[in-house]
Amino acid sequence: MRRNLLPILALLTSTLFLFLGNGLQGLLLPVRGSLEGYSNEILGLIGTTWATGFVVGCFVAPNLVRRIGHVRAFAGFGALICLNVLLTGLLVDQTAWLILRAVTGFCTAGTSMIIESWLNERATNESRGAIFSFYISITLFGVVGGQMMVPFADVATPVLFMICGILYCLAIIPTAVSKAASPQPLKRVRLDLMALYRNSPVSFVAILLVGTANGAYGTLAAVFGARAGLDQATIAVMVSITIFAGAIAQFPAGRLSDRMDRRFVLAALSGLAAAAGLALVLFQPHNVYAIIILVASYGAAANALYPIAVAHANDHAAPEDFVKVSGGLLLLFGIGTIIGPTLGGPVMTWLGPYALFAVTALSHILVTAYAIFRSKRRAPVPVEDRDSYAGSPALAPSLTTPESLLLNPRASTDGAGDQAQERQTT
Template identity: 70%
Template sequence: MRRNLLPVMALLLGTLFLFLGNGLHGLLLPVRGSAEGYSNEILGLLGTSWATGFVAGCLIAPKLVMRVGHVRAFSSFISLIAIIALLSGILVDQYWWVALRAVTGFCIAGTSMIIESWLNERATNESRGTIFSFYISVTLIGVVGGQMLVGIVDPSTTILFMICGILYCLAMLPTTVSTAATPQPLTSVSLNLPRLYRNSPVSFVGILMVGIANGAYGTLGAVFGARAGLSPNMIAIMLSITIFVGALAQFPAGKASDRIDRRYVLAALSAIAALAALLLIILRPQDAMMMIVLVAIYGAAANALYPIAVAHANDFASSDEFVQVSGGLLLLYGIGTIIGPTIGGPVMTVLGPHALFAVTAVAHVLLTAYALYRSRLRAAIPAAERENVPNMPVSASPMSTPESLSLDPRAAPLPPHTETPDSDETHPTGERKA
């Protein structure tokens, strides 16, 4: 394992700092915004804006990277992210924050794509699984660690914004000083909605519903905690536990879906998530620990849905369609994360903070009903012929980019990279080799 990870350790270190910054920045804005008295609609638009920028980055950033090169593009993206984090502490204005958040999402997509393509360039067929698993772990640790930083300093000061800027700048260093060869061109993944639906209606609808629910909770969970009277430290714990238990739930949920019809597993997990959400609405627990327990149950079920839905889609796709199908579903998930907080903000304003879980419950109930309905119309793939369940997507939202799909050990090996005259003679720093 050590031999496999040493060539990419600098990149993984940069990834850790990047996601530490993402976790901190993504939680700090709604916590500070809530303290400033910003409306639920505006706080929901922070998530909508970020997700819109992220999806646009997945589609547009590869062209920018191909034009100026990986290292120059990475340095530009990360510099913008650091500047925006610092500006957010200076320009404490709701409309500026919404606009800046879109730029952050765009740049995060670009930086993540570059890191993922660089990792894939260094991975061999034998080490891809190790590198992919370690990459997923690093991103999860980064997001959770960044969120926990919110509790160490008063969010009403500018200190946490400055820490964000420092973390983002640290993320730039390992990659810019790396002597690794320039990665191959980024993968372009098209989003063909009719084809995705024909391949697997349950996965199509399921990913959209999961995106809506996760986008609403991921963006407005901190707002819910603040409106419900939790301290910044308890809010950080609540959101971090959601990610942590979601990661733990991946293995048993995946194993269950490998043995029985995945649609039944999707329906059961969605029903559990909906039930936990409804209990939060009905009981409105005043005790912080009871609230966190219910949120943890919700997170365990909700965060296990995405990889099972992706695996179900891949059950009906040929091996050479894996990246296209999974990449299209990833972008569809991004569309859902745009819709979720856009709906969640106004609903919370009208019905109160606990109504956030009414939005997630509706999405999960619809997924449960549709999965059961489709299970009567189409036979399940035999267990021996199914794909293995992939890991959940990660990031502050959490989302990953289409580039991460080529790191997945289930993906077909990429063809050898043919060096272009420029990349053959160009050093990663952008200078010609002697």
């Protein structure tokens, strides 16, 4: 284990600092924006522009990396992210924030693709599982750790923006001085929506709707907390506990889906997420513990949906198409995260902060209904013919790129060694 991880220690260190910065900035902006009196629509659009920049970056960044190389590209993307977050602290203006957030999303896609391709280049089929587990654990730990920094400083001052900039600078250094050989050039990402739908209509619709719900919650949960009168520490706990609950629920739910029709598991989990959301909408609890319990229940169900939908899609795909199908669904999820905050902001303005969960509940109700409908139209794949459930960047898929899929142990059975050389991220 140690022999496999030591050569990539610099990359994993960069990953940790990068996602600490992502977690801190992702929570800091809506909290500070609420304090500045920005409207729900603007706060939602801040998330929309970031997601748009990230999705565009997945398509465009490989061309830039091929031109200037991995080390220079990573340093350039990282420097731009650092510059953007410092400017965000200096230019407290909603228009500037929208522009800067889009650029940050683009650069985050670039840095993530470079790290993921670099890790995959260093991985063998024997070490792939360990490297993948470390990478996903570090990304989640980084996001939560960054979020938990918010209560330790006054969001009305530039301090947290400066800390965020320091974290991004620290992310650049290990990779810039690393002796690890640069990986093969990245290939251009392709997205074939019609092929994805033909392969699995349920997965296509579910991923898009789950992206919509997660995008709305991920961007506007802090806004909901601020509008509902929660303090900074409680908001940080509320957002983080969603991730922890999802981490706990992911694998039991996945194993259950290995033993029965995955569409029924999708329907049941979506129903639970919808029920938790509707409870928040209907009862609008002001008790902190009631909010935390309901949000944790929501997170446990909602964050288990993505990997099960991907597994269902791969049940109907050829084994060698794992990366192509999963990568397409990951980008489709990104499209959903663009839609979610765009809808969530106006709905919260019209109906109040708790209406955020009306958006998530509607998305999950539609997933439940469509999964049940499709279960009547297409026979399930026999249990003995299914691929086993495998871990995925389920809790933060919008923070990973199609490059991360080549690190998945599932990809090692599809000739991932050849794919790593060819850099097929389609």
